[in-house]
Structure formats: C-alpha cells, structure tokens
Amino acid sequence: MTGVVSLRDILQDEDVILLDVEAGDKKQLLEFMSDYAAQKLAMQAHQLADVLWEREKLGTTGVGRGIAIPHGRLAVLEGVRGFFARLKTPLEFDAVDHQPVDLVFLLFSPQDAGADHLHALASVSQAMRDEAFCAQLRGARDPKDVFGLFVTRKPQES
Secondary structure (H helix, E strand, O other), X not given: OOXXXXXXXXXXXXXXXXXXXXXXXXXXXXXXXXXXXHHHHOOOHHHHXXXXXXXXXXXXXXXXXXXXXXXXXXXXXXXXXXXXXXXXEEEOOOOOOOOOEEEEEEEEEEOOOHHHHHHHHHHHHHHXXXXXXXXXXXXXXXXXXXXXXXXXXXXXXX
C-alpha cells in the first residue's frame, strides 16, 4: 500500500462491523473489540488489548464528535486490518472534545508498516471527519449497509 489507502483494503468484509455494542467503559470496550478482532485475526486477545491500551496511555484516541480511532502495531500481523463498532449507548472515552463516543474504528498494522500505517490512519481519519458520512453510519440498519458505506466511499487526496 502506498498513498491513499482504501477502506475496503482495511475492512475486507462485513464480518468486521459490529452494531449496537454495549460496554461499561473504555477499557471494557477495547477488551471486547480485542476479543472479537483476535478471533478474526487468529491471535491472542490480550496481545491486541495490550497494544491498544499502551497506545491509549500515550493520549486518547477519542478524536471528537463521538468518534474514536484506537490503533496499534503488531509484530505478527501481515497487513493493515480494521474493525468498526457502533455503540448502542455512547460512552466516556476521554475524547479531546469531552463528548462521549459512539463510533469506533479499530485499526491494527504490522510493526514495520510505517508509511502504510500512517496512510491507513489518514484514510480512516478522513472518512470519520466527514459529518454526513458519520450520520449515515449512525443511521445504517445492519453490518452489510455499514460495510457498503465504507467500501463505496471514495478516498480523497489531501
């Protein structure tokens, strides 16, 4: 991957879309999503949760307007992978705007994927900054609809 990264490349299929997720707090949410991602990636859930929590200690990944983009790097991962969750009830995430979060895009990259990780993060960030797009994500009925929104969204050059 170089340059702009397609959300289709990051998400791959609709099985990575979770809707109406419930969690009591940020840590519980990250553990739940790590458990789910671990099944899909054939990895240990605690490895994923540890990477996310270590990143979160550096500064919140709650970027504002109800959105969080937790991310981390894993030595054993072969490509950039994403997972999306829409929460049933927004929760406190220590977001930069102090607003609760209801849309979470989890991103994992290989340890040595410097530029690819940054390009993927930029693509996700660009999509999630689009208020109309986020409104569509919040209103979508099922994982197939959410996946369709992500994969038909055209990346834009900055």
